[in-house]
Amino acid sequence: MEKMYANVSAETVKVLHDPNIETQDVTSSGMAGRQQFAKSNHLKGAVVCLGLLCALLLAGITGLCVDYNRVAGDFEEEQTKLLTETDQLKGEIDNLQKKLLFMEHHFKMGWRHFGSSFYLFSTVEKTWEQSKQDCVRSGADLVIIDSREEQNFINGFNGMFWIGLSDIETEGSWKWVDGTPLTIEYWKRGEPNSFGGEEDCAERMLIYSNIEQSWNDAPCGQLKLGICEKVAYP
Structure with missing residues (x-):
């Protein structure tokens, strides 16, 4: 048992006093930190880019909505105008047909x-x-x-x-x-x-x-x- 403790203690002392092992641990820890920082920066950049894209997309959608409303309003106005003109033309055609029938009837009755x-x-x-x-x-x-x-x-x-x-x-x-x-x-x-x-x-x-x-x-x-x-x- 004493021999085992003696061996463990000796190994422990050896490890604690081994400069290569300490340097290796510190180096590994630093590299991991830098990698984590780089990942964090990349993530922040991605979030910023995504935010900008969303803002641009929202602006584009807003512009399209404005254009759509304007075009829809113009279309509705033109449609109303065309319907009104169509009704007027129908009325004029009806009046002409009535006049023709009126004249035809009177000509048959001998009117001049x-x-x-x-x-x-x-x-x-x-x-x-x-x-x-x-x-x-x-x-x-x-x-x-x-x-x-x-x-x-x-x-x-x-x-x-x-x-x-x-x-x-x-x-x-x-x-x-x-x-x-x-x-x-x-x-x-x-x-x-x-x-x-x-x-x-x-x-x-x-x-x-x-x-x-x-x-x-x-x-x-x-x-x-x-x-x-x-x-x-x-």
């Missing part, structure tokens, strides 16, 4: 188109009031002539026709059927003369020598043809 009006020249002679009522029943009224062009158009048809002009309410105060006063006149020379005191309604007489002097006042109870007028595009 001029300017912004339709005209119907009757084929049955009636009194001024009867002619007026016939026009009203067809959605029109006796013609109101308010331009030289319209006067010339009317004079393109043969016959003696009642027009929508009278002084029934007040003698000498000629008014159209819509209540407007007479402003443009195409009376025959010497007319209106209220011959016999009972000529309160106006007729269109065809005077070939001067078509701009073709109106005459006549008794409202006489039988004549009539000219109806209505707006072409209600």
Whole structure:
């Protein structure tokens, strides 16, 4: 036993006093520390880089979101504009179709188109009031002539026709059927003369020598043809 302790003690003393062993331990410990420090620095660098990448990615995503919202807003605005224009075009097409059907119907019924009006020249002679009522029943009224062009158009048809002009309410105060006063006149020379005191309604007489002097006042109870007028595009 004593011999064993003596050997252990001797070995221990030898190890403790061996300079190579101490140097080896210190060197190993230093290298391990430097390796650990290097790993720590690498890890910190990786974390910093990862943080920068995340920041850049977040900035990019934010920019994309802003651009997307702007583009989406512009797209929605353009879409709304296109839908509005489409609705307007549909409305215009519907109106045109209605006008075409309206015109086709009236052409079939014998109406003539001029300017912004339709005209119907009757084929049955009636009194001024009867002619007026016939026009009203067809959605029109006796013609109101308010331009030289319209006067010339009317004079393109043969016959003696009642027009929508009278002084029934007040003698000498000629008014159209819509209540407007007479402003443009195409009376025959010497007319209106209220011959016999009972000529309160106006007729269109065809005077070939001067078509701009073709109106005459006549008794409202006489039988004549009539000219109806209505707006072409209600």
